[in-house]
Amino acid sequence: MKGRSLAAGVAALLALAGGAFAADKPVMIGLEIPLSPPGDPSAGQLIRRGGELAVEYVNNEMKGILGGRPIALAVQDSQGRTEAGIAGYRRLVGEEQVIGVTGFFHSSVNIAVNEVANELGVPTISTQASAADITAKHYEVAFRTHAIDPIRVQTFIEFFTKQNYKRISLVAETTDYGIGIAEETERQNDEKKLGLTLQKITFDHSATDLTPQLLQVKAFKPDLVVNIGVGQPLDLLIDQAETIGLLPQTPMLLSYDAPVRPQWWQLHPKNGNGIYFIAYYSPQQKLSDLGNWFAKRYQEKFNEPPVYSSLNGFGDVMILAEAADQAKSTDPKAIIKALETGTFKNWAATPVTFPSAAGVYWHNWSPPILILKYTEPNQDWRNATLVLEHVGTAP
Helix, strand or coil: CHHHHHHHHHHHHHHHHHHCCCCCCCEEEEEEECCCCCCCHHHHHHHHHHHHHHHHHHHHHCCCECCCECEEEEEEECCCCHHHHHHHHHHHHHCCCCCCEEEECCHHHHHHHHHHHHHHCCCEEECCCCCCHHHHCCCCCEEECCCCHHHHHHHHHHHHHHHCCCEEEEEEECCHHHHHHHHHHHHHHHHCCCCCEEEEEEECCCCCCCHHHHHHHHHHCCCEEEEECCCHHHHHHHHHHHHCCCCCCCCEEECCCHHHCCCHHHHCCCCCCCCEEEECCCCCCCECHHHHHHHHHHHHHHCCCCCHHHHHHHHHHHHHHHHHHHHCCCCHHHHHHHHHHCCECCCECCCECCCCCCHHHCCECCCCEEEEECCCCCCCHHHCEEEEEECCCCC
16 A cells, blocks of 8 residues: 555656646656666666767757657666665656656666566666566566567577587576576477577676686587676676687677677777677668667767667667657656557667567567677677577567
8 A cells, every 4th residue: 555655646746747847847767777886887888878869869859848848867877786776766766756767787677676666657668688577577667678588599599500509508697687598598499399408507697706617618518608697797708718718619609789899809809709799780770760860979979880778778768758748748657658559769760669468578679689790800890790680579
């Protein structure tokens, strides 16, 4: 009863914000991103860049929403920790009176926050968190514009088949993200009777020495190692795999797009070549008009091309702004209804919708999933070899 009363109070405050404030009162959008360890600060900063350019686009190009009101961001550092994520969401809703919260990168944070969001009623949009439970519970507040575990694993398996890899080591951190992907790979292998021999090795996200796990991998003699670490553990796995002689003899696939970031070759000047990695965007893809504006403006501002984290950070803030405009309200229930029934523009050529679909596909829009490979040192990620493009669909 207490939770429902609090939710009603929050909703009333936000409804008041939609009608009683002056026309120039900013519409606040929450950004919950990792800006410090053990989270992935690089990802957080890239998502923030995108969100800030969405504010610029809405305020300068669109001249605001809801009859001319500007938007503004309220930012909280999740630190990649569930407790910090929950506290940040509560501040964004209670103090900043945001119409929605996006930017989520770490699945564990997003899942924990959604439990509170389901109580308070202010929607969330996952920007780059893929664990199934983010949308599998069918909470009306939970939305996502990112690849989910089943589609990511479909891509893995298509890659394994294409490369004729039969013995696969899955080295996964013990987070919702890591365990979710490893278990989904095992599930699809069994369900589809693929006959892959899988080794699952897990490690704590805060570990600083992964040599014992990697020695087990080396003894298994895999055809491929799948690196399911995030942030520092991903880099540690690469470096220590080289130290024990696992790399470069055994190829490695990274489970997300860390190698497209500007600091990749600074971190891995010698062992970054030959790495396979998941990506969600390539400059060869067609962009929407909105995406073309963003790519040009991003290049002007940061003197480098945008990567997926920034593109999706931009897109998710735009979606929340568009939803408020379509709802003609900042009331959370009206925005949720708009998200469920509307069609939205973001960076991709394909319009965004959030269908009330079955299972984990609930309220989910997914970009295509690519597998790229670096074939020479210091290679520009835009020139990385496109090994595979998978257009995700429900099985």
